[in-house]
Amino acid sequence: MKALILPAPLQRPVERFARGFIQPPGRPPVDFSAPVGAPALLPPDSLSWRIFKNPLALAVGGIAAVILELAEPSVRTGVWEHTSFRRAPVARLQSTGLAAMMTVYGPRELSENMIARVGRLHAQVKGTTPDGTPYRADDPVLLDWVQATASFGFMEAYSAYVHPLDDAMRDRLYSESRESSRLYGAVGAPTSLADMQAIFETMAPRLEASPIVFEFLEIMQRAPILPRIGRYGQRLLVKAAVELVPPWVRERLGLGDEWRLRPWQRAVLKLGGRVADRLLLRDSPAVQACHRLGLPADHLYRPW
Template identity: 30%
Template sequence: MNGTAPALTELRTRVAAGIFRRVAGPAGPATRDRIHLTPGPRWFAPDRPIRRVHGDASMFIGGLRALLLQSLHPLAMAAVAAHSGYRGDPWGRLQRTSTFLAVTTFGTADDAQAAVDLVRSVHGRVTGTTGEGVPYRASDPWLLGWVHAAEVDSFLRAHQRFGAAPLDRAGCDAYVGDMARVATALGVPDPPHDVRGLAERIDAYRSELRGTTEAREAARFVLLRPPLPLVARGPYAFLAANAVASLPPWACAALGLPSFPGPAGTAVRATGHALTRGIRWAMSPPPGTTGRRDPGAAS
């Protein structure tokens, strides 16, 4: 028994380091310290729902769901396929996204604004034409609105299903409102401020959404061919299954993905709870120690 505790601590440390390295990159520790230790006002106070959601292990499932849902807009998917490098550098893209979420959620107001300014600058350079000859630009406010709505819906649904402390209805509305602060800074006009407005906004895009060849190829890459070591592919497969299971049926159908009704859905959800609890355990400081191991991005 005497060797059990040190062995568990070592396992916990190794798992936490592996996860953090994947989502935050080699500069992760320095970025984390800058985000949390730099003094100054923040966009969001410590008690805001956005901090609870983005600091929880459910973000791993929510992030995958967001990528799948966002891909259903042909213009958004065309921009990703042509400019994001998600195939050649998927971890770099994840790390940039997770750092943006961490900085805007937990960082100083100055750093949050700088992160937004950088993203807007990048968006301004992303333009092109789809295979069908339709022009797109990443800075298009309507397109930004879809990316935002899909992201908010995915993060919130994953948190309500797998989060350690799901929000009540007022908290859910407040989370959507918190995210509207970031969306407005990014150039989204009149983003939704509550759950009802979010649902209405997603419905407003439904007629434009479809599973293009690029979207289905991206789904296969994200779900079936992640660049991961063999030991991590099993747990990842269960995270991916839960991301798919949490999509609306129309989104699964558009992407050619299976649905998980009845007992199958219950079984898949059980794996999601087990995995998020495991990630939460690994990323939390062991009893009697100090320090941060939050799963949310570089936070």
């Protein structure tokens, strides 16, 4: 794999647009290139550093993760009643994207501080589900599920639409998430593919259909995430995310064939995923983090 740099008239707007995905309004931009030499939670030769640089895999995997989260009633109620997702979905996605980038590429000290702030916010979120079941956002079972779905979504999106991952690679990726998961309080989050399968089996009785899942998918299709000209592609990203959800979960949620990709659409997304994996965005968190550690800009674009 060789890094791809577009002609300047195209490269600049693409980079500006990519920055918008992780730049919440009203916040100063985060400089991932400083302080020089500061390590991240994961080393730059980790698989996570390669995967999280791909914007298509992150978008598809993030949507898939939320579908799975919303299938669990306590997480669903907490997200829908205690976050700004419904009224400001783009800003919410930007904040989530920035948190993901900080967890992988950010300087360790800043990442730990950010995760601690998230933990304090979780400690304040509590309530009851519509059926009267009490919940707390810092419940270890819920934290484990959220971390598990995130790991699952990102790696399966990369495997499906960018570069196939074998089971050994999946084991390595789950293992790499161990430290950040524990910092988030998810001490039982999966550290292997077998752990992930066990969590699916444990959580299966709790997962259920809800109109909120469909409301979320509609929001993801119509929110101004991509420019108007790219809105059709946005709908494809949503369908691509649905396809990542295990078939038994899709069936339980009522996600039928209308949410499946056609073969040519799947081929287009795979082409886009491979191109995105080569596209070197010079001010992206991944490239800035490489500069911080004295590595060349194309470090993450070299052969596997």
